[in-house]
Amino acid sequence: MSLTAHNISFLARGRYLLRDISVSLVAGEVLAVLGPNGAGKSTLLKVLAGEHGVAHGTVTQNGRDVSKQPALTLAQERAVMPQATSMTFPFAVRDVVALGRSPFRKISTRKHDQTLVERAIALADIGHLADRAYPALSGGEKQRVHLARALVQVWGMDDSNLSETAPTNDKILAPKSDQARFMLLDEPTSGLDVAHQHALLSVARREARQNGVGVLMILHDFNQVTAYADRVAVLQGGEMVAQGAVGDVMTPDLLSTVFKSPIRAIPDPDGPEGAAVLVSQAASG
Amino acid sequence: MVASPWMHIPINRSVMVLMFLAVGLLVVTVISLGTGGAPIDLGDVIHHILHRMGLMGTGIEAFDARVLDHLRLPRILRAIIIGAGLGLAGAVMQSLFRNPIADPGIIGVSASAAFGAVAMIVAGHIILGSYYPVVGPYGVPVAAFAGAVLATGVIRVLSRQDGHTDAAIMLLIGVAINAIAFAGVGVFTYMADDAQLRSLTFWQMGALSGNGPADGPALLIIAVGAGYLVSLGTSLNLFLLGEAEARHLGIEVERLKRRATVVTALVVGAAVAVSGIIGFVGLVAPHLVRLVTGPDNRYVLPASAICGAAILTGADAVARIIVLPAELPIGLVTGIVGGPFFLGLLMREKKRRRI
Numbered sequence: 001m002s003l004t005a006h007n008i009s010f011l012a013r014g015r016y017l018l019r020d021i022s023v024s025l026v027a028g029e030v031l032a033v034l035g036p037n038g039a040g041k042s043t044l045l046k047v048l049a050g051e052h053g054v055a056h057g058t059v060t061q062n063g064r065d066v067s068k069q070p071a072l073t074l075a076q077e078r079a080v081m082p083q084a085t086s087m088t089f090p091f092a093v094r095d096v097v098a099l100g101r102s103p104f105r106k107i108s109t110r111k112h113d114q115t116l117v118e119r120a121i122a123l124a125d126i127g128h129l130a131d132r133a134y135p136a137l138s139g140g141e142k143q144r145v146h147l148a149r150a151l152v153q154v155w156g157m158d159d160s161n162l163s164e165t166a167p168t169n170d171k172i173l174a175p176k177s178d179q180a181r182f183m184l185l186d187e188p189t190s191g192l193d194v195a196h197q198h199a200l201l202s203v204a205r206r207e208a209r210q211n212g213v214g215v216l217m218i219l220h221d222f223n224q225v226t227a228y229a230d231r232v233a234v235l236q237g238g239e240m241v242a243q244g245a246v247g248d249v250m251t252p253d254l255l256s257t258v259f260k261s262p263i264r265a266i267p268d269p270d271g272p273e274g275a276a277v278l279v280s281q282a283a284s285g
Numbered sequence: 286m287v288a289s290p291w292m293h294i295p296i297n298r299s300v301m302v303l304m305f306l307a308v309g310l311l312v313v314t315v316i317s318l319g320t321g322g323a324p325i326d327l328g329d330v331i332h333h334i335l336h337r338m339g340l341m342g343t344g345i346e347a348f349d350a351r352v353l354d355h356l357r358l359p360r361i362l363r364a365i366i367i368g369a370g371l372g373l374a375g376a377v378m379q380s381l382f383r384n385p386i387a388d389p390g391i392i393g394v395s396a397s398a399a400f401g402a403v404a405m406i407v408a409g410h411i412i413l414g415s416y417y418p419v420v421g422p423y424g425v426p427v428a429a430f431a432g433a434v435l436a437t438g439v440i441r442v443l444s445r446q447d448g449h450t451d452a453a454i455m456l457l458i459g460v461a462i463n464a465i466a467f468a469g470v471g472v473f474t475y476m477a478d479d480a481q482l483r484s485l486t487f488w489q490m491g492a493l494s495g496n497g498p499a500d501g502p503a504l505l506i507i508a509v510g511a512g513y514l515v516s517l518g519t520s521l522n523l524f525l526l527g528e529a530e531a532r533h534l535g536i537e538v539e540r541l542k543r544r545a546t547v548v549t550a551l552v553v554g555a556a557v558a559v560s561g562i563i564g565f566v567g568l569v570a571p572h573l574v575r576l577v578t579g580p581d582n583r584y585v586l587p588a589s590a591i592c593g594a595a596i597l598t599g600a601d602a603v604a605r606i607i608v609l610p611a612e613l614p615i616g617l618v619t620g621i622v623g624g625p626f627f628l629g630l631l632m633r634e635k636k637r638r639r640i
Binding site for chain 2: 046049050051070071072073074075076078079080082085086087088089090091092095096099100102103105153
C-alpha cells in the first residue's frame, strides 16, 4: 500500500514544473523531499495530494487513481499540512484543529473526536493557545495548529491513539480502515523555533513508526533529513536527481552539485561511530 | 463555552442565540403587524392570530381583521421570506469569497436583477414584440430573475482560470458587473416615460407591497433555496480554511462553489423579482450574528436567515410609519442604516488589517 507517482509530468503555462517523476511513499516510512528553491517540491506534494491534475502519468493512492477518486475518500486516508493558510474568520484554535475530523463526521463519535483533538493539541504544544482566535497567532503557532489538524485527520478511526485514555464504552461506529494512511507536510519546520522543529519531526517519525503512516516532508535542513528521514528524494529543476536511502543520497558531492554551494561532511565527535554533520560553507570573498 | 465544530450538540451559546433570535423575530413580527397607518392594539393582534389558529373563539373588529389578513400578514410574510433569503445569501457569499465584505448587492447580482426588470419595463414591448401581452405580469419578475442568474454566470465564467476560480478576482469582477448593471439601469431610466419612471422606483428602491402573480413561485424558490443553503454550513466552514485545504479535507470544492453560487443567485434573483433591490440586509445580518455566535457557519447560516427576516420586518414597520400617510421605499430604510454600518465595518477591518 503506497502513495505513488508513476512517471508524472506537470505543466503550467507551457513550462514543465515536474518532468517524468516517479516516487513512492510507502506506509510506515519517512520520506524527505529536498531541493533548491523552484525545484518543484511543493508542486510534487500538491500533485500527490490530488490537488493538481498531471499532464502525463498517474498518481495512485492505495492502488487507486487519485484523479478518479472522490475528495472524501482521499481525505480519509491522507492529510496535508500546508505551508500557510489565509483564514481571516476568527475561529478558535481548538475549532480549527477539530476541522481535521470532518472527513469522518458521518462515522465518528463526538467523544472520539474530542479525545483525538485534545491529544493532537498536546502533541503540537498549542494547549495554551487552544481558546485563542486563530488569525491572531504568529506564523509558527499557526503551523503547529495545522500540524494538530493534520494529525487528527491522519489518525482517522484508529483508536490506538486512545490507548491510555479511551473509555471502554466508547463505541466506534465504523470498522478500522485497513488502507494505509499518509501525511504530507509542506516545509513543516519553516516557521518554527529549533525546539518545536525537533518536536514536530519527532511527532512525524513517531506516526510513521508506531501508526504505520507514510510521511512525506519537504525539508531544507540536511541534518534534519539525516536524523529523521528513512529515504530522501532530491529534486532539481523539476527532475528527480537522486532517490534512495538517506545514507546513500546525502553525500557532500551530490548535495554540493545540486545546491551549487560547497557542502562538507564533518565527523560528529559526540555521535556514534562514522556519524557526520553536513555543513554548508559561507561563500568566500 | 464557545461552540466547537461537531462537538457540542447540547445547548450551548450558539443554540441559545438561535432561540433568542427566533423569539426576537416573533416579537418584531407582532409589533410590525400592529404598526402602520391604522394602528392596531398588540393585544388585538395576538388575539387575532390565536383566533385564526382556532385557539380563540371570537374574532376582533372586522376592519382590523381585514387589515391584518389582507394587507399586513402577506406583506410581513414577504418580509420574512425575503429577509431570510437575503441574510442567508449574504452569509453564504461571505464564506464563498472568504471575505467578510461580500454581499449580493456589492458584487452586482442585485443590480443585474434590477437591470433586467428595468429593461423589461422600458423596452419590453420592443424586446418581446407581439409576445409582450402574452407574458403579461410575469415578464418583469422573470427578467429580474434572469438578470441575477446571468450576472452570476458571467462572474463565474470570467473568474475561471485553469479550471479554478479565484475568490478575490471573482469579487472584483462582481464589482465591475455592479457598475455595468447600474449604468444600464441609468440608461433605461433616462429613456423611460413618466408612467414607467414610477414603476422603476419600485425596482431601484425596493418595496414589499407585492408585485403580482409571480410572487408566489418566487417566494417558494427563496424558501427552497434557503433550505439548501442552510445545509452547507459544515462544507463552508472547511472552505474558510482555504480552497486547497477544503479539498484536502474531502470537499469537492468546484462542485460546492458551483452549487452555492447558483443557488445564491436563484435566491437573490427571486428576492429582487418580488421586492426590488433591498440592500445591506445580506451584509448586516451575518455580521450581527457573528458578533455573538462566532464564525461557525453551522450556526451563522440559520441565525443569519432569522436575523435577516427580523431586520427586514422591522425595517418595513419603520418604512410604513415614518412618513405617514405616505410610505418610504424600504430599500431607502435599509440603505440609510446599512450604508454607515458597512462603512463602520470597513473601518474595523482596516484596523485589523484584514483587507
